[in-house]
Amino acid sequence: MTELLSDSAADEALSTLSGWHRDGATLVRTTERPSFPAAIEVVDRVAELAETADHHPDIDIRWRTLTFRLSTHSAGGLTEKDFALARQIDDLLAAR
Numbered sequence: 509m510t511e512l513l514s515d516s517a518a519d520e521a522l523s524t525l526s527g528w529h530r531d532g533a534t535l536v537r538t539t540e541r542p543s544f545p546a547a548i549e550v551v552d553r554v555a556e557l558a559e560t561a562d563h564h565p566d567i568d569i570r571w572r573t574l575t576f577r578l579s580t581h582s583a584g585g586l587t588e589k590d591f592a593l594a595r596q597i598d599d600l601l602a603a604r
């Protein structure tokens with residue numbers, strides 16, 4: 509699960525996500541929420557998912573716009589862990 513994915517495997521996995529793009533070895537998704545408190549609630553839920561997965565996104569908070577960045581630091585690039593958490597974040601955002 510923590511093996512680096514090849515470029516083509518990463519692109520294929522990316523095509524199954526919504527709203528993410530690749531910035532080299534990082535997955536990036538930006539989302540705008542209705543308000544600052546609503547954005548912080550999302551951050552709080554993502555923090556729970558990240559703790560459960562023991563995998564943590566970089567999160568940029570600008571008023572009600574959030575940007576998540578995922579990469580597996582220990583592997584030096586993208587692994588299944590990044591795609592698994594990205595999918596959970598997609599599901600969370602879609603449900604709100």
Ligand SMILES: C[C@H](O)[C@H](O)[C@H]1CNC2=NC(N)=NC(=O)C2=N1
Binds near residue numbers: 565579580582583
């Ligand atoms: C010990 C623990 O499993 C590691 O430090 C985890 C924690 N969260 C992590 N998060 C991310 N994004 N990459 C990692 O390599 C990573 N490593």
